[in-house]
Amino acid sequence: MEWMYKRFDELTALELYQIIKARIDVFVVEQDCPYPELDNHDQAAVHLYLHHDKDIVAYARLLPPGSTYCQASIGRVLVHSNYRGGGYGKELLIRSIDYIINEWQEKEIKIQGQEYLRRFYGSFGFEEISDVYLEDGIPHVDMLLKK
Structure with a gap:
């Protein structure tokens, strides 16, 4: 297994297919939530993922x-x-935070997390900055990490 950090234009067609498939499998099929998965933000992102054979084990989109x-x-953490x-x-969250802070020299990271993962994100220092709200029928909360 190998962790990869790739900009959109560095992804092969197969890698992009596997990433999109993993995102659809989790967010659309598993969570039974039809939503616009392709949102024109992938092109600006760094795609962080752990790859094993034909599977995307873990993935996050860093914007x-x-x-x-x-x-x-x-976003798109899975x-x-x-x-x-x-x-x-x-490990995915640690790597995501580390990349944004050390590679981009950013001091704040905002996420739109699913409500049931508040404690998980909170364990990395993210603090809630909104009330719980519905996004595509799923409870979410905005959270911010300041370094």
């Missing part, structure tokens, strides 16, 4: 400031259902 928020952001419970989510 620079000004893409979706004033701050840098982490761990494939076959690999949950192995610590990949924690």
Whole structure:
């Protein structure tokens, strides 16, 4: 298994297909939530993922400031259902935060997290900055990390 950091134009067609498939499998199929998965933000992102054979084990989309928020952001965070419970989510968040702080020299990271993951994100220092609200029928909360 290998962690990869790639800009959109560095992804091969196969890698992009595997990433989109993983995102659709988790967010659309598993969570039974039809929403516009392709939102024109992938082109500005750094795609961080752990790859094993044909599977995307873990994935996050890192967006620079000004893409979706004033701050840098982490989104589309997932761990494939076959690999949950192995610590990949924690490592994914550590790597995501580290990249944004050290590579982009950013001091704030904003996320739109699913409500049931508030404690998970909070364990990395993210603080809630909104009330819980529905996004595509799923409870979410905005959170901010300041370094």
